Amino acid sequence: xxxxxxxxxxxxxxxxxxxxxxxxxxxxxxxxxxxxxxxxxxxxxxxxxxxxxxxxxxxxxxxxxxxxxxxxxxxxxxxxxxxxxxxxxxxxxxxxxxxxxxxxxxxxxxxxxxxxxxxxxxxxxxxxxxxxxxxxxxxxxxxxxxxxxxxxxxxxxxxxxxxxxxxxxxxxxxxxxxxxxxxxxxxxxxxxxxxxxxxxxxxxxxxxxxxxxxxxxxxxxxxxxxxxxxxx
Amino acid sequence: xxxxxxxxxxxxxxxxxxxxxxxxxxxxxxxxxxxxxxxxxxxxxxxxxxxxxxxxxxxxxxxxxxxxxxxxxxxxxxxxxxxxxxxxxxxxxxxxxxxxxxxxxxxxxxxxxxxxxxxxxxxxxxxxxxxxxxxxxxxxxxxxxxxxxxxxxxxxxxxxxxxxxxxxxxxxxx
Numbered sequence: 001x002x003x004x005x006x007x008x009x010x011x012x013x014x015x016x017x018x019x020x021x022x023x024x025x026x027x028x029x030x031x032x033x034x035x036x037x038x039x040x041x042x043x044x045x046x047x048x049x050x051x052x053x054x055x056x057x058x059x060x061x062x063x064x065x066x067x068x069x070x071x072x073x074x075x076x077x078x079x080x081x082x083x084x085x086x087x088x089x090x091x092x093x094x095x096x097x098x099x100x101x102x103x104x105x106x107x108x109x110x111x112x113x114x115x116x117x118x119x120x121x122x123x124x125x126x127x128x129x130x131x132x133x134x135x136x137x138x139x140x141x142x143x144x145x146x147x148x149x150x151x152x153x154x155x156x157x158x159x160x161x162x163x164x165x166x167x168x169x170x171x172x173x174x175x176x177x178x179x180x181x182x183x184x185x186x187x188x189x190x191x192x193x194x195x196x197x198x199x200x201x202x203x204x205x206x207x208x209x210x211x212x213x214x215x216x217x218x219x220x221x222x223x224x225x226x227x228x229x230x231x232x
Numbered sequence: 233x234x235x236x237x238x239x240x241x242x243x244x245x246x247x248x249x250x251x252x253x254x255x256x257x258x259x260x261x262x263x264x265x266x267x268x269x270x271x272x273x274x275x276x277x278x279x280x281x282x283x284x285x286x287x288x289x290x291x292x293x294x295x296x297x298x299x300x301x302x303x304x305x306x307x308x309x310x311x312x313x314x315x316x317x318x319x320x321x322x323x324x325x326x327x328x329x330x331x332x333x334x335x336x337x338x339x340x341x342x343x344x345x346x347x348x349x350x351x352x353x354x355x356x357x358x359x360x361x362x363x364x365x366x367x368x369x370x371x372x373x374x375x376x377x378x379x380x381x382x383x384x385x386x387x388x389x390x391x392x393x394x395x396x397x398x399x400x401x402x403x404x405x406x
Contacts, residue, residue: 025375026347032328033348037244040237043254047233047261054262 095182095213096202098151103169103215104200106149107160115145121159124148128157129172132210135231137161139223141168151213154178161224168216168224175209183211207232235278236261239285242344245332246289256292260285279355282345286359331381339374346371 009016105111116124118136124146125134136143141161149158154177159170175183183206196202201218203225204211210232214225239260243253263284264271271280332340345356346367353371357364 022375025378028328029332029343029347029378032325033241033245033332033344035325036329037237037241038250040240040257043240043257044233044236046254047236047258050258050262051265054265 095152095178095211096204099169099171099204099213099215100200100202102149102151102158102171106147106158107167107169108200113147115147115160117145118143121146124157125172128155129174129210131208132157132172133231134159134172135228138168138170138227139220141166141224152178152182166217166220168214168220170224170228171211171213171215173211173213175206175211178211205229233261235281238278238349239281241348242282242341243285243289245340245344246337248333256285256288259288263288276351276355278349279351279359282349282351283359286341327382331378334381335374335377339370339377342367342370343374343378 009019106113121134121143125132128148134143138161141163144160144162144167146157146159149156149171151171151173154173156171156173159172161168161170183204196218199217200215201221202213202215203221204213205225205228206212207229212225212228212232214221214228216224236257239257240253243256243260244250247253247256260281264281267284271277332343335343341360342356345351345359346353351359353364353367357367360367
């Protein structure tokens with residue numbers, strides 16, 4: 001193709017002249033653009049400086065990236081373990097929380113529930129915790145009312161003791177219906193688990209095949225639980 | 233540092249403002265440095281750098297605030313180019329430069345990459361992401377438009393050298 005063009009140009013003066021004009025135009029364009037371009041020395045120096053600064057900035061993270069990553073992973077792992085430990089489903093805490101929620105809504109806030117009078121409570125005891133000996137009063141507070149409810153999806157007897165000025169909830173549930181770790185110790189009635197949440201105290205213990213959770217003001221809950229531990 | 237002057241040469245004609253052109257070249261070199269692993273050694277480094285430059289320029293164009301930074305054609309004084317040399321040369325070169333700068337950008341890019349930078353048509357097509365036929369037609373149109381611009385003004389007194397140059401640029405039969 002190029003040889004054909006060369007041959008043609010040798011024989012055609014017009015095309016030769018046209019090509020010459022193209023070359024001239026190209027030379028003119030190149031010369032004009034070149035002459036209007038400022039010296040690039042300063043720019044080159046500036047670019048080199050920026051690249052050098054980037055290189056020195058990158059050196060440190062690059063060198064320490066694996067230790068840094070390992071450290072970050074360790075921190076994340078540690079946080080995850082802590083988080084799991086404190087937020088995992090702690091059955092003992094869940095049982096207390098459940099009882100506390102019931103006490104708050106049904107006794108403190110008096111949300112409408114169907115309560116049974118003292119005369120009907122014996123029947124409720126028979127149906128739920130037949131082996132329990134239910135005291136008619138604890139810590140000077142007489143038995144007011146009772147109902148059957150659920151604690152951790154187990155059937156429980158919720159009894160309310162009160163004298164008009166203060167009230168305490170006592171939940172009885174069959175030990176076998178609860179998760180094994182939801183009460184302090186399997187056969188030790190003396191061990192109490194206590195929690196406080198915004199002015200409400202919870203005490204729980206196990207004994208004689210029963211799980212017992214007491215909810216009220218912190219001191220009252222503790223006193224009632226102590227008396228129940230002794231009586232059971 | 234290779235090709236910086238070439239990049240600056242083209243950038244100057246794209247941006248028409250030295251500080252913007254220098255920023256563009258600087259960004260081009262930084263991008264090239266960061267993405268050097270993408271460069272294929274058997275290919276033309278200059279074409280690769282120009283591809284980066286054109287990409288950055290296109291991105292720059294897409295930004296809404298770009299119109300405040302670059303000089304628009306209507307406000308660009310084509311006669312105020314700084315071209316060194318003697319007076320006659322300066323006047324004539326300014327005319328040529330003004331002609332180049334008046335070209336539509338798409339034609340100007342192709343003309344600069346082909347004529348000034350000496351890149352192959354295939355490389356230009358890759359840089360601008362257009363078919364090779366489009367490159368050729370744009371180049372032809374750019375040359376023709378430039379010739380049109382460069383027609384000597386009848387009222388203008390030209391030196392014999394300028395006249396000779398202008399004659400050389402006239403299409404056959406003009």
